[in-house]
Amino acid sequence: MTTVELIETSGGIADCPGYKTAGVGCDIRETGDPRLDLALFVSESPCSAAGVFTLNDVCAAPVHICKAILAESGNKVAGCVINSGNANACTGTQGMVDGKEMNAITQLATGINTPFLVCSTGRIGRQLPMSNIKAGIAAASQKLDTETQSSFDAADAILTSDTRRKVATARFNYEGTTITVSGMAKGAGMIEPNMATMLAFVTTDLEADSDLLKSVVKQASDLTFNRISIDGDMSTNDTVLLFANGACGIKADTSPELLEAFQQAVFLVCDDLAEKIVGDGEKVTKLVELIVEGCQTTADAEKIARAVGNSLLVKTSWYGSDPNWGRLADAAGYARVGLKEECFDIYYDTVAALISGRPQDSNLSKWKEIVSKKRFRITLNLNQGAGQYRLLTSDLSEAYVDFNKSE
Amino acid sequence: MTTVELIETSGGIADCPGYKTAGVGCDIRETGDPRLDLALFVSESPCSAAGVFTLNDVCAAPVHICKAILAESGNKVAGCVINSGNANACTGTQGMVDGKEMNAITQLATGINTPFLVCSTGRIGRQLPMSNIKAGIAAASQKLDTETQSSFDAADAILTSDTRRKVATARFNYEGTTITVSGMAKGAGMIEPNMATMLAFVTTDLEADSDLLKSVVKQASDLTFNRISIDGDMSTNDTVLLFANGACGIKADTSPELLEAFQQAVFLVCDDLAEKIVGDGEKVTKLVELIVEGCQTTADAEKIARAVGNSLLVKTSWYGSDPNWGRLADAAGYARVGLKEECFDIYYDTVAALISGRPQDSNLSKWKEIVSKKRFRITLNLNQGAGQYRLLTSDLSEAYVDFNKSE
Numbered sequence: 001m002t003t004v005e006l007i008e009t010s011g012g013i014a015d016c017p018g019y020k021t022a023g024v025g026c027d028i029r030e031t032g033d034p035r036l037d038l039a040l041f042v043s044e045s046p047c048s049a050a051g052v053f054t055l056n057d058v059c060a061a062p063v064h065i066c067k068a069i070l071a072e073s074g075n076k077v078a079g080c081v082i083n084s085g086n087a088n089a090c091t092g093t094q095g096m097v098d099g100k101e102m103n104a105i106t107q108l109a110t111g112i113n114t115p116f117l118v119c120s121t122g123r124i125g126r127q128l129p130m131s132n133i134k135a136g137i138a139a140a141s142q143k144l145d146t147e148t149q150s151s152f153d154a155a156d157a158i159l160t161s162d163t164r165r166k167v168a169t170a171r172f173n174y175e176g177t178t179i180t181v182s183g184m185a186k187g188a189g190m191i192e193p194n195m196a197t198m199l200a201f202v203t204t205d206l207e208a209d210s211d212l213l214k215s216v217v218k219q220a221s222d223l224t225f226n227r228i229s230i231d232g233d234m235s236t237n238d239t240v241l242l243f244a245n246g247a248c249g250i251k252a253d254t255s256p257e258l259l260e261a262f263q264q265a266v267f268l269v270c271d272d273l274a275e276k277i278v279g280d281g282e283k284v285t286k287l288v289e290l291i292v293e294g295c296q297t298t299a300d301a302e303k304i305a306r307a308v309g310n311s312l313l314v315k316t317s318w319y320g321s322d323p324n325w326g327r328l329a330d331a332a333g334y335a336r337v338g339l340k341e342e343c344f345d346i347y348y349d350t351v352a353a354l355i356s357g358r359p360q361d362s363n364l365s366k367w368k369e370i371v372s373k374k375r376f377r378i379t380l381n382l383n384q385g386a387g388q389y390r391l392l393t394s395d396l397s398e399a400y401v402d403f404n405k406s407e
Numbered sequence: 408m409t410t411v412e413l414i415e416t417s418g419g420i421a422d423c424p425g426y427k428t429a430g431v432g433c434d435i436r437e438t439g440d441p442r443l444d445l446a447l448f449v450s451e452s453p454c455s456a457a458g459v460f461t462l463n464d465v466c467a468a469p470v471h472i473c474k475a476i477l478a479e480s481g482n483k484v485a486g487c488v489i490n491s492g493n494a495n496a497c498t499g500t501q502g503m504v505d506g507k508e509m510n511a512i513t514q515l516a517t518g519i520n521t522p523f524l525v526c527s528t529g530r531i532g533r534q535l536p537m538s539n540i541k542a543g544i545a546a547a548s549q550k551l552d553t554e555t556q557s558s559f560d561a562a563d564a565i566l567t568s569d570t571r572r573k574v575a576t577a578r579f580n581y582e583g584t585t586i587t588v589s590g591m592a593k594g595a596g597m598i599e600p601n602m603a604t605m606l607a608f609v610t611t612d613l614e615a616d617s618d619l620l621k622s623v624v625k626q627a628s629d630l631t632f633n634r635i636s637i638d639g640d641m642s643t644n645d646t647v648l649l650f651a652n653g654a655c656g657i658k659a660d661t662s663p664e665l666l667e668a669f670q671q672a673v674f675l676v677c678d679d680l681a682e683k684i685v686g687d688g689e690k691v692t693k694l695v696e697l698i699v700e701g702c703q704t705t706a707d708a709e710k711i712a713r714a715v716g717n718s719l720l721v722k723t724s725w726y727g728s729d730p731n732w733g734r735l736a737d738a739a740g741y742a743r744v745g746l747k748e749e750c751f752d753i754y755y756d757t758v759a760a761l762i763s764g765r766p767q768d769s770n771l772s773k774w775k776e777i778v779s780k781k782r783f784r785i786t787l788n789l790n791q792g793a794g795q796y797r798l799l800t801s802d803l804s805e806a807y808v809d810f811n812k813s814e
Contacts, residue, residue: 057742124734125733
């Protein structure tokens with residue numbers, strides 16, 4: 001089997017041959033803040049693309065526009081233009097006009113006669129400041145290059161309340177050729193599967209048709225971005241896009257081994273970005289890996305994981321380093337999948353808190369120690385079947401409330 | 408139509424003829440705290456009773472025991488004994504033994520050879536301190552009387568993190584006889600319909616068979632206690648019990664007019680107690696009445712109300728007096744009932760924030776004023792049907808997180 005490895009120090013999209021990137025500031029928030037807020041990346045030749053999008057009924061204009069561009073272009077695009085600071089959501093027909101205009105402006109500014117996908121993230125309900133956007137796209141088009149710094153600028157420009165840049169790269173060797181999958185993402189608030197105000201952009205130098213990309217990005221997202229939760233709020237703009245430009249000269253589906261390695265590489269990049277999103281969630285102090293197993297179905301396991309992972313009482317107790325397993329049991333019970341108390345086990349890392357419904361009080365000091373760590377695992381085993389689910393979640397701090405009480 | 412009125416200054420269960428009450432402290436928390444933590448009330452003659460209980464898969468011992476006692480006794484009971492400080496939940500077979508023992512001890516101590524219902528609230532996962540419980544029941548049995556102070560002691564003894572006693576009384580006149588419905592409740596944390604760590608006890612001096620009581624308590628709970636939410640956590644112990652002792656000499660179902668007045672009185676008492684529970688939610692600073700209308704079905708309206716009312720981003724913005732309607736729209740959208748953005752209206756009290764999907768920015772200062780109040784109303788109208796739902800909810804404060812980070 002081909003070994004696929006995550007690179008320790010990712011340079012983001014610049015790691016992937018055949019893509020140029022840029023990030024600039026154009027004051028999209030209209031506050032005079034000099035922060036970077038517009039990112040652009042371009043493939044040297046038109047690339048295949050596919051995406052997964054928010055399932056929210058209230059869908060931002062760029063989500064509609066991305067879907068339309070992919071359909072109209074036969075999934076062949078030049079790259080993507082992204083702004084932060086304004087979500088272009090709940091902006092009506094003007095929002096649609098402005099989002100389409102972003103694509104048109106980018107084609108003009110870059111001189112590339114192939115459509116660009118368009119993404120936005122930020123405040124809901126305000127019209128885009130189009131003259132700033134126009135200036136930003138013009139500046140970014142001039143700065144496009146293959147340097148890591150440009151790729152970092154792009155990764156910085158898509159952030160909102162994130163505190164850290166999120167990039168990841170995986171590589172593998174296939175018949176003497178190095179193949180790269182790299183990506184960048186933003187997260188922070190409104191993080192809950194299906195997706196969250198979460199944007200992720202993954203590029204590869206493999207050649208792949210869009211049907212294959214669609215299935216790979218869907219599968220990887222389901223296993224990674226859709227299994228994280230910070231605050232349970234699903235956003236209007238969530239988008240994961242996968243681009244393939246064929247710069248390495250090899251087609252992804254020419255062998256089962258290659259395809260498997262590609263899927264693994266996309267999974268590793270998405271998984272790394274997803275974990276970075278939770279770890280940098282708004283005012284998160286702890287990362288919790290929640291494993292639910294022994295359920296009758298996967299769907300049951302997911303229900304329990306989401307009930308527990310989104311419970312305010314559970315999350316605040318993690319924040320307080322309080323090994324309050326009673327709140328875990330309560331939340332697992334209100335998922336209402338038919339949990340049998342007398343079969344129910346709870347573990348903090350590998351230390352039992354509850355076995356067959358009986359508290360293991362002698363372990364109390366160990367639970368306390370584990371729940372005081374920055375990252376720990378909780379396993380809930382219903383012992384009623386083979387269904388399981390893993391959710392990466394976080395605590396809830398006073399600082400989260402303070403941070404979100406106004407915008 | 409008979410006029411049913413809520414009494415301005417309720418004395419709790421003492422307002423209802425034929426019931427005696429007591430509240431004592433017996434250190435159930437085993438911390439030496441002198442607070443009242445055991446309540447007892449007794450009907451002068453065996454009374455009919457019916458209840459609605461938590462739907463949580465993890466169900467506390469007293470919930471199982473209440474159901475069994477009602478079934479075995481033909482719904483005829485002497486009254487109820489309640490402790491706070493310990494939920495007797497996740498306590499296995501010992502918990503069942505102890506809960507049943509509470510009934511037996513109470514019968515012995517009062518000399519009444521009719522079963523008592525048993526309720527507990529407090530910390531999950533600890534065995535009841537039975538010697539303290541025994542001492543408490545003995546003391547309470549000695550103190551039983553019809554005075555308001557005893558009724559207040561009982562109402563105080565059932566509280567956990569509540570800051571205020573919650574009592575309510577409704578009265579009406581039927582053919583020259585005054586009929587009373589009175590009650591007491593506790594709430595504070597884990598408040599979410601179906602029910603929440605929420606106990607409520609409602610008494611009447613009407614005579615009624617248990618089938619009628621069942622339907623009346625179910626209907627009233629659905630319209631009141633099941634339509635409040637503080638933190639979205641459903642508890643293991645939630646119970647609403649309705650008792651009828653017939654002390655007024657009139658049977659509830661002898662006329663449609665009487666029955667309607669009785670239903671209305673129970674509704675008013677439950678509604679008042681429910682509002683008091685939300686108003687005294689853990690570290691709540693604002694009470695928000697959320698009206699969702701224009702949905703295709705009631706179920707759709709409820710989904711939106713719960714998504715919005717439980718959204719952390721929405722609740723923190725209320726706390727910060729930030730009229731962030733974008734978060735309302737986002738949460739309404741992820742309820743995924745097929746909301747059409749172009750038909751969607753949002754109002755703060757009577758002031759429009761969004762009409763047909765278009766922001767009404769000129770009203771911004773008015774929204775700000777409304778969301779700064781201690782109590783306000785938000786109306787979401789989908790304009791897609793006749794389904795509607797009302798949810799009473801609250802903001803989320805930093806103090807909530809601080810309060811719940813350890814127990």
